[in-house]
Amino acid sequence: MEGELKNLIMVWLIVLASLCYTYFIASKIPKGKLRLLSLIPVFFLFTILPLSLTTVLPTGITAFFMTWLANFKLILFSFGLGPLSSDPPKSLPLFISIACFPIKIKQNDKYPSHQNTQKHINSSPILKAPPKLSLNFPTKVLLFALLVAAIDYKHVHPTIVLGSYCCLLYFLVDIVLGLCNAIVRATLGIELELPSNEPYFSTSLQDFWGRRWNLMVTNVLRYTIYKPIRSISETVLVKQQKQKWAPLPAVLVTFMVSGLMHELIFFYVTRVNPMWEVTCFFVLHGVCLVVELWVKNVLLARGCWLHWAVAGPLTIGFVVVTANWLFLPPLVRNGADIKAIEECKVVLKLLKDKMLWTLKSL
Template identity: 50%
Template sequence: MEGEMCNFSKVCITALMSLCYCYIVGRIIPKGATRFLAILPVVALFLYLPLNLSAVNLIGQTSFILSWLGNSKLLLFAFGKGPLSSDPPISLPRFLAIACLPIKIQKHSPKESPERTHNTKDHTHPPQNPENIRPESILLLNYPTKALLFVMLLRLYDYGDHFHPNLILLVYCCHLYLALDLILSSIQAAARAGFGMELEPQFRDPYLSSSLQDFWGKRWNLMVTNILRLTVYEPIHRAALAAVGRKWAAAPAVMAAFLVSGLMHELMFFHLGRVKPTWEVMSFFMLHGACLVIEVVVKRKCGAKWQLPRALTGLATVTFVMVTGSWLFFPQLLRDGVVKKAVEEYEAVGALIKDVCRAVVSQIQ
């Protein structure tokens, strides 16, 4: 444990020093190809850094934050775009926080942005007026509840031999969501406390999704959604407008975004398991991309006249995500022993916290 924390500290220090270099580059080199070439070694370094760790939870977070989000932000920064670029330039501490943390600054409140209000009014917290509370609001989970569910799922793994394998795979789906939500929310809270930033949520209750478009675009891991929109979707969409016209331009842009997402997940899985890719995860994202395109086309053809009840579409969406995840997303993690290692690490941290609490209580008594 001590050796791994030492390695993690070295990775963090290396990343921070590299980002300081990128900040200086941004101040002295104008945006464009020259800045891109100057930043490119840092991009390569961020792809390598997770390989210096052995704890799968630290590997996963480092791979996600540096190799994917960090590199995406730096590539956008090279061309004067994305959250790291502003006029006037942001301060170094703010640059480091935005670059190395999975956070998105909320630039406008819902009252200031009609578009944002329209997009989020059905997916955030319940309205203040009790008379207008929607039935779905009773299903919203707060973070203490999510933490309790997460701990209960960890204990459930001890009895995994008594459950059907498909049921355990579904448990992994819930485990992944709860782990990501709790970890990213903790990082957000630290960033908000340390820098006073108004931050947008990473998840908006994905279990309440009414469609794949709703799930991937408005509810699941919104930091990734925003990055993919800036780096992949919008450039491909602009190029496709001239080639296939406005009606079909979204289709290649959506498929390209899911393609890049699949590739980055394959990279993360390589960091975690250090084994040759099987491309199952890529298949998962390409399948969802194709189904999302079909869903959009069907909605366009049928219109609101043939709209199904939300309860039915919501159940179908969540079931589809969990079943395809159990089929294509999790098997590689199980074969490589990643899930087992992750659970063991959670249990080790829990045991350490218990020992510390007992020691504190004994000292007080």
């Protein structure tokens, strides 16, 4: 564990040095191909850094933050786009925070919030939004701790275990991203958007992937993959077909890229060559989302759609079933799930001991 901690510190020191190079040197190069070329060493470093780690959670988080999100943000930055680009330039601490962490500054006009879309849904007489049931950060931590402590992957039916893994994954992602938000908010004093928006109340796949689950990834993929592919599609299609068909290949390619990036993260975590189940999971959801959009357009044109009380369970049920079928098996098959849970137990025990020590010292 001590050796892993040293490796983790070294990894993040390299990250900080790379981002300082980006801020002070690469940013002075004119945007475009030359700046992109100047960042190739950074892309390379961010891609190989997770291989320096061996524990599941630090490896997965580092790969998610740096290999995926930071690299994608830097690609946008190469062309003067994305959250890292601004005029005047951002301060160094803010630049590093946005590059390192999956955060999004509130009320950024260039990257509009999903909240406007949500208001449209709420105002629609057909697409009624479900009621809110916000779970605050301490509640999520408590539920996560209870699940970690209660889970018994040896004596419980595998289906129940996999179902509980879906809950654990939601809490883990939201807790990690929530901690990032809290750190940046406390140090820089800026307002940030929430990392997710009650995904358990999703009423469609479009709602789940586009407006509720892991919104930081959604935002990055929207500007690195979806919009460029849609723009290309619009140049190919005739004018009458643009509005109808241009989004479809963009959706499919976006989900495919997301699947490939998840495969890469899973490879870092398991160090086993992929069997492409995770990519199939995202491609399946991309295809189903395209079908859903078509069906929704047909039904809404006739003034009807499923009530949220029906659409919600169907959506979440589909996500959970397909996750148990395609998304989780690579982790379970290679024992990464057990390692991750044990690592969580170690962290929770340290926190518990720290709290008890603090209470005794009062």
